[in-house]
Amino acid sequence: MVEETLVLFKNIRKPEYSKTLEGYKKAGGFQTLKKVFGMKPEKVIQTVKDSGIRGRGGAGFPTGLKWSFMQKGSSKPSYLIANADESEPGTCKDRELMLKDPHLFLEGMMIGCYAVGCHHGYIYIRGEYFPAIKSLNTAIEELYADGLLGQDPMGSDFHLDLTVHSGAGAYICGEESALLDSLEGKRGQPRVKPPFPAISGFNGCPTSVNNVETLAYMPFILGDGGVDAFKSFGPENNSGTHLVSLSGHINNPGVYELRMDVSMRDIIYEIGGGIRNGKKLKGVIPGGSSSSVMTADEVDVLYNFDELANIDTMLGSSAMMVFDEDTDVVKLLLRITKFYAHESCGQCTPCREGTHWSRNIIRDFLKGNGSDEKLKRLDRVGGNMLGTTLCALGDAAALPIQSFVKKFPNDFRKYYAKK
Amino acid sequence: MNILKTRIKLFSKEIQNQVNELLSRYPIKQNALIPILLLAQKENDGWLTEEWMKHVADCCEVPLTQVEGVVTFYTMFRLKPPGKYHLQVCTCVPCCLLGGTELLEYTEKKLKTHAGYTTADGLFSIEEMECLGACSYAPAIIVNEDYHEQVTPEKMEKLINNLSK
Numbered sequence: 170m171v172e173e174t175l176v177l178f179k180n181i182r183k184p185e186y187s188k189t190l191e192g193y194k195k196a197g198g199f200q201t202l203k204k205v206f207g208m209k210p211e212k213v214i215q216t217v218k219d220s221g222i223r224g225r226g227g228a229g230f231p232t233g234l235k236w237s238f239m240q241k242g243s244s245k246p247s248y249l250i251a252n253a254d255e256s257e258p259g260t261c262k263d264r265e266l267m268l269k270d271p272h273l274f275l276e277g278m279m280i281g282c283y284a285v286g287c288h289h290g291y292i293y294i295r296g297e298y299f300p301a302i303k304s305l306n307t308a309i310e311e312l313y314a315d316g317l318l319g320q321d322p323m324g325s326d327f328h329l330d331l332t333v334h335s336g337a338g339a340y341i342c343g344e345e346s347a348l349l350d351s352l353e354g355k356r357g358q359p360r361v362k363p364p365f366p367a368i369s370g371f372n373g374c375p376t377s378v379n380n381v382e383t384l385a386y387m388p389f390i391l392g393d394g395g396v397d398a399f400k401s402f403g404p405e406n407n408s409g410t411h412l413v414s415l416s417g418h419i420n421n422p423g424v425y426e427l428r429m430d431v432s433m434r435d436i437i438y439e440i441g442g443g444i445r446n447g448k449k450l451k452g453v454i455p456g457g458s459s460s461s462v463m464t465a466d467e468v469d470v471l472y473n474f475d476e477l478a479n480i481d482t483m484l485g486s487s488a489m490m491v492f493d494e495d496t497d498v499v500k501l502l503l504r505i506t507k508f509y510a511h512e513s514c515g516q517c518t519p520c521r522e523g524t525h526w527s528r529n530i531i532r533d534f535l536k537g538n539g540s541d542e543k544l545k546r547l548d549r550v551g552g553n554m555l556g557t558t559l560c561a562l563g564d565a566a567a568l569p570i571q572s573f574v575k576k577f578p579n580d581f582r583k584y585y586a587k588k
Numbered sequence: 589m590n591i592l593k594t595r596i597k598l599f600s601k602e603i604q605n606q607v608n609e610l611l612s613r614y615p616i617k618q619n620a621l622i623p624i625l626l627l628a629q630k631e632n633d634g635w636l637t638e639e640w641m642k643h644v645a646d647c648c649e650v651p652l653t654q655v656e657g658v659v660t661f662y663t664m665f666r667l668k669p670p671g672k673y674h675l676q677v678c679t680c681v682p683c684c685l686l687g688g689t690e691l692l693e694y695t696e697k698k699l700k701t702h703a704g705y706t707t708a709d710g711l712f713s714i715e716e717m718e719c720l721g722a723c724s725y726a727p728a729i730i731v732n733e734d735y736h737e738q739v740t741p742e743k744m745e746k747l748i749n750n751l752s753k
């Protein structure tokens with residue numbers, strides 16, 4: 170029987186847990202930060218590297234490595250920004266942490282700030298997350314009142330401020346360079362890279378952008394025995410637990426904390442309780458709407474970064490969207506493509522035009538104007554977006570299109586074969 | 589001088605304090621632009637006028653054109669008044685799988701208006717939303733600042749009836 174492994178949800182899963190600073194401290198909170206203040210920042214970064222943790226925001230980049238890129242000895246201040254934009258369709262895990270155990274994430278963020286030498290960290294949170302914004306602000310007020318934020322917390326020589334910064338509705342601001350422009354007070358449009366944020370980020374200063382969930386693991390990883398335990402939760406190169414957002418036609422939707430050596434079949438049928446109304450599984454979008462779709466007979470793989478990359482899709486933000494045999498995948502793809510057409514920032518021609526063209530072609534199918542030629546064209550429009558744009562939104566729009574056409578061609582043909 | 593006076597009146601003393609607090613949290617004033625615009629919009633019953641945008645531009649020491657660029661880029665800024673209750677219905681992927689589209693249609697029919705519009709009595713406005721980050725509890729909606737989850741047409745009807753009282 171597959172069960173949750175609780176690192177981040179350890180407190181949340183206790184019904185009696187009170188999400189106050191007092192409750193968090195009672196549960197052992199801020200012990201790790203205290204320990205970390207006695208370590209050199211380089212040692213903290215080395216420990217994070219040793220844990221093998223990869224970012225949980227979507228790209229899976231090793232966090233320790235990212236921190237080690239931060240320019241040292243710069244005359245400019247360094248920044249750490251928590252990415253709480255969480256706008257990838259299917260993803261609702263960071264919200265859970267921020268609403269139900271905000272101090273855990275904040276302790277993790279404070280550890281990160283110490284590691285990269287940041288004295289004012291910002292939490293860039295999507296504007297619609299009003300309840301989470303409130304929850305974070307309340308927790309931060311508590312930390313200031315307790316002396317954990319501000320000047321010399323716990324007798325350390327370190328000083329730190331944290332500020333919650335609300336976005337205003339734009340998916341693209343989850344992309345880290347667009348996020349930085351937005352944080353600066355501009356339209357959120359991805360920047361040309363290099364320079365990478367570690368060299369020139371927020372207001373031109375060295376900056377690290379890290380996902381909320383990624384930061385929330387820090388109190389565990391830097392705690393006693395954390396590195397070894399963390400590595401034991403998954404195969405080599407896929408260490409740790411991850412928060413899985415399970416949605417769609419499933420009996421028990423929800424956010425679950427799982428090891429990285431659990432199979433997708435077990436997640437769907439054991440954790441998720443199988444498909445609703447006794448229906449059969451048709452497919453899964455495995456890692457947020459930007460990932461390539463999988464068919465029902467592909468789910469016997471471990472749900473982690475490398476196994477999904479091996480079958481040409483991705484873990485992304487660990488958001489599994491499950492759909493049953495009655496689902497019209499052409500309509501589903503239309504909805505996905507509408508999303509990208511709406512969210513393209515318009516800087517690159519292949520993305521700006523391609524998302525609209527593909528949406529129009531899919532509409533043609535639904536109107537009964539499909540053809541073999543159009544199916545090929547749809548695939549080609551997707552192909553022309555891949556790797557030709559400034560940021561990964563172009564790829565994110567192309568991958569669903571190409572994979573739906575490849576995996577479910579008959580569902581498209583059904584629309585014009587009838588005639 | 590006159591213009592300056594009307595602009596000063598826009599922010600109440602309490603809000604001006606909040607604005608100053610926001611400005612103090614950033615290395616440069618421009619960085620506070622979006623949070624201050626959101627505050628201004630809340631002050632002005634959920635939408636922004638040219639007057640307000642000018643005022644915020646002054647606070648953040650940026651040109652008005654930059655403020656206009658920002659306001660038109662982000663979906664949460666509005667240039668016309670929303671209803672007293674702004675119903676934001678998600679129809680994105682997981683919500684779409686579980687009836688979000690039908691929920692939106694139901695809401696439009698029930699209120700006899702369309703997404704993007706406000707009812708004649710000014711009570712309700714509807715907006716079709718992309719993912720709200722509540723996908724495991726789909727379909728999700730936001731009413732002003734509150735989330736409602738696993739919303740069915742029956743729940744929506746009750747909600748609307750209660751708010752209409």
Ligand SMILES: Cc1cc2nc3c(=O)[nH]c(=O)nc-3n(C[C@H](O)[C@H](O)[C@H](O)COP(=O)(O)O)c2cc1C
Pocket residue numbers: 223224225226227228229230232252253254255256257340341342343344345346378379380381383384560561562565
């Ligand atoms: C279009 C697009 C949207 C993204 N949205 C998010 C998001 O909502 N949250 C997030 O943490 N990362 C998002 N990312 C990834 C970020 O650019 C960045 O890689 C991440 O925040 C780094 O944190 P991590 O290393 O902890 O994963 C997005 C990337 C792209 C290309």
Ligand code: SF4
Pocket residue numbers: 341358359512513514515516517518520521558559560561562563
């Ligand atoms: S790929 Fe799309 S979203 Fe990304 S920068 Fe280009 S136009 Fe903007």
Ligand code: FES
Pocket residue numbers: 258259260678679680681682683684718719720721722723726727728
């Ligand atoms: S798709 Fe509706 S909340 Fe995510």
